[in-house]
Amino acid sequence: METTIYNLNQITKAAQALKDGELVAFPTETVYGLGADATNEDAVKKVYQAKGRPSDNPLIVHVDSVEMVEKYAREIPEKARQLMKKFWPGSLTIILNIKPGSLSKTVTGGLSTVAFRFPNSQPTLELIKEAGVPIVGPSANTSGKPSPTTAQHVYHDLNGKIKGILDDGPTRVGVESTVLDMSTDHPVILRPGAVTKADIESVIGSIDLNHHHVGKSETPKAPGMKYKHYAPNAQVYIVDEDSDWNTVMEWISKQSFTVGVMADENILHQITLPKNADSFSLGKNIVDASARLFDGLRKYDDENQVQAIVTQAYPSHGLGLAYMNRLNKSAGGQHFKDLGFK
Numbered sequence: 483m484e485t486t487i488y489n490l491n492q493i494t495k496a497a498q499a500l501k502d503g504e505l506v507a508f509p510t511e512t513v514y515g516l517g518a519d520a521t522n523e524d525a526v527k528k529v530y531q532a533k534g535r536p537s538d539n540p541l542i543v544h545v546d547s548v549e550m551v552e553k554y555a556r557e558i559p560e561k562a563r564q565l566m567k568k569f570w571p572g573s574l575t576i577i578l579n580i581k582p583g584s585l586s587k588t589v590t591g592g593l594s595t596v597a598f599r600f601p602n603s604q605p606t607l608e609l610i611k612e613a614g615v616p617i618v619g620p621s622a623n624t625s626g627k628p629s630p631t632t633a634q635h636v637y638h639d640l641n642g643k644i645k646g647i648l649d650d651g652p653t654r655v656g657v658e659s660t661v662l663d664m665s666t667d668h669p670v671i672l673r674p675g676a677v678t679k680a681d682i683e684s685v686i687g688s689i690d691l692n693h694h695h696v697g698k699s700e701t702p703k704a705p706g707m708k709y710k711h712y713a714p715n716a717q718v719y720i721v722d723e724d725s726d727w728n729t730v731m732e733w734i735s736k737q738s739f740t741v742g743v744m745a746d747e748n749i750l751h752q753i754t755l756p757k758n759a760d761s762f763s764l765g766k767n768i769v770d771a772s773a774r775l776f777d778g779l780r781k782y783d784d785e786n787q788v789q790a791i792v793t794q795a796y797p798s799h800g801l802g803l804a805y806m807n808r809l810n811k812s813a814g815g816q817h818f819k820d821l822g823f824k
């Protein structure tokens with residue numbers, strides 16, 4: 483089955499496919515999602531198969547209204563309502579206790595909670611409305627690879643495995659939503675995203691952050707955080723703010739393979755690339771860099787001769803925390819400095 487690319491005039495067709503139990507990838511402001519009718523257990527099972535995703539990793543349920551959340555959540559705490567009012571539609575996923583029996587184990591990975599997201603994408607809100615059901619949506623990549631920020635990325639990973647892709651061009655934010663667990667009295671961020679800790683605290687007061695060092699032995703609160711992530715075939719090295727890019731260029735010139743250089747325009751103007759380097763611009767600032775990170779990692783993943791990628795670090799606060807969280811995972815925590823240079 484060749485995967486169909488639906489344009490924005492074909493939302494009804496895409497919604498019909500979802501109603502028929504097929505998989506359709508959909509745009510959001512963060513990354514593309516792999517959609518299935520959340521109330522159709524067979525359809526949801528196909529999502530895990532298509533992605534090669536472990537079955538204990540629960541899916542986010544995408545909704546087009548707070549009323550839709552009410553059907554599936556045991557209750558919506560007041561603080562969660564305040565956050566929904568402030569940040570929905572938008573890049574904040576909220577985990578609540580599930581209304582028992584309302585969604586299958588396949589959706590929740592057997593947990594008693596469920597993650598809800600109201601994406602800021604008009605076509606996808608129309609898609610959910612026309613389908614008349616909430617839509618599960620993990621990122622529409624092969625498990626372990628960088629999340630897709632274009633319909634072409636989705637096609638690359640999932641052509642032949644899914645019915646269609648609703649194409650709305652490149653996504654704006656580029657890193658996945660903030661995941662906030664509100665199933666207990668102590669809200670905690672399980673995955674940083676564009677809605678920052680400070681943004682959330684400005685509405686509901688102090689919260690925790692818990693996304694670091696989730697080892698394989700412990701049971702992480704967000705099951706997805708324990709798996710290898712965002713990793714291209716080439717080794718990624720983080721170039722810290724206090725590293726010297728000229729030293730990086732010198733190192734590259736001594737290698738026998740091509741190295742991908744991912745840095746902002748400023749840095750790319752200042753350095754002289756050796757013959758065996760290829761550059762990818764991260765744009766002007768952290769907003770651009772977050773939007774482009776996965777595209778760059780994917781570009782070099784497809785170019786077999788690129789055996790290493792050096793990527794610029796940003797300060798770990800605000801959106802930079804989300805960017806560095808993804809970059810760290812794709813690099814497996816490796817820094818250019820670790821090669822013995824400054």
Ligand code: TXA
Nearest residue numbers: 512514515540595596597620621658659703704705706
């Ligand atoms: O921006 C996004 O959130 C994108 C777009 C498509 O909406 N979706 C996305 O889904 O990134 P996914 O499945 O790739 O990542 C969801 C993360 C995983 O780490 C998963 O383990 C966690 O959220 N998660 C989902 N439900 C959970 C729950 N009930 N409790 C704890 N963690 C949960």
Ligand code: MG
Nearest residue numbers: 620621629706
């Ligand atoms: Mg994902």
